[in-house]
Amino acid sequence: xxxxxxxxxxxxxxxxxxxxxxxxxxxxxxxxxxxxxxxxxxxxxxxxxxxxxxxxxxxxxxxxxxxxxxxxxxxxxxxxxxxxxxxxxxxxxxxxxxxxxxxxxxxxxxxxxxxxx
Amino acid sequence: xxxxxxxxxxxxxxxxxxxxxxxxxxxxxxxxxxxxxxxxxxxxxxxxxxxxxxxxxxxxxxxxxxxxxxxxxxxxxxxxxxxxxxxxxxxxxxxxxxxxxxxxxxxxxxxx
Numbered sequence: 001x002x003x004x005x006x007x008x009x010x011x012x013x014x015x016x017x018x019x020x021x022x023x024x025x026x027x028x029x030x031x032x033x034x035x036x037x038x039x040x041x042x043x044x045x046x047x048x049x050x051x052x053x054x055x056x057x058x059x060x061x062x063x064x065x066x067x068x069x070x071x072x073x074x075x076x077x078x079x080x081x082x083x084x085x086x087x088x089x090x091x092x093x094x095x096x097x098x099x100x101x102x103x104x105x106x107x108x109x110x111x112x113x114x115x116x117x
Numbered sequence: 118x119x120x121x122x123x124x125x126x127x128x129x130x131x132x133x134x135x136x137x138x139x140x141x142x143x144x145x146x147x148x149x150x151x152x153x154x155x156x157x158x159x160x161x162x163x164x165x166x167x168x169x170x171x172x173x174x175x176x177x178x179x180x181x182x183x184x185x186x187x188x189x190x191x192x193x194x195x196x197x198x199x200x201x202x203x204x205x206x207x208x209x210x211x212x213x214x215x216x217x218x219x220x221x222x223x224x225x226x227x228x229x
Contacts, residue, residue: 042207042222044219045218104168104213
């Protein structure tokens with residue numbers, strides 16, 4: 001049973017370009033979460049999605065960042081017009097449907113490391 | 118709003134010594150509490166979780182944590198450190214239906 005798959009694992013972009021990060025949740029999982037990790041700052045919550053719905057985007061920057069989780073295909077985190085401060089590791093996590101009770105446990109991918117030159 | 122504070126960004130122990138990583142939380146409702154471990158260039162792996170059952174929770178690799186409501190703490194311990202325990206450890210809190218909120222992490226170093 002494959003885990004959470006993220007790609008690309010490493011991405012280099014120049015300032016002003018666009019970055020697209022993809023996440024395929026574990027089989028049977030319908031909830032996806034994106035987190036950003038900067039050195040010495042831990043993981044910062046960005047957005048929580050279900051299929052075709054954004055449930056909580058309270059951690060998303062107001063500009064240049066967007067996320068989607070379409071009916072078919074992976075979840076996408078899109079960063080437009082990247083700046084050096086966007087350089088970070090971006091982690092995706094998934095969880096199963098809530099039916100039967102809430103456990104809160106998230107299953108993480110290995111992350112996508114974005115470097116902006 | 119929920120939050121997590123991990124006391125000590127770096128902890129160093131000798132192999133065979135007790136490991137104690139501290140975590141205090143803030144939550145307006147009974148929380149769900151977690152410890153995750155991250156090895157270099159990898160994702161996070163669940164060590165253990167507290168979900169309102171027993172207050173002493175046992176996890177993988179010999180780790181355990183105790184939920185103390187009066188102290189709003191969920192400290193992680195291991196009786197005897199091993200070299201392979203060197204990693205970054207994250208405490209996290211959530212309330213039902215919300216995303217996990219993580220602490221800033223504690224890097225554990227183990228010397229021989």
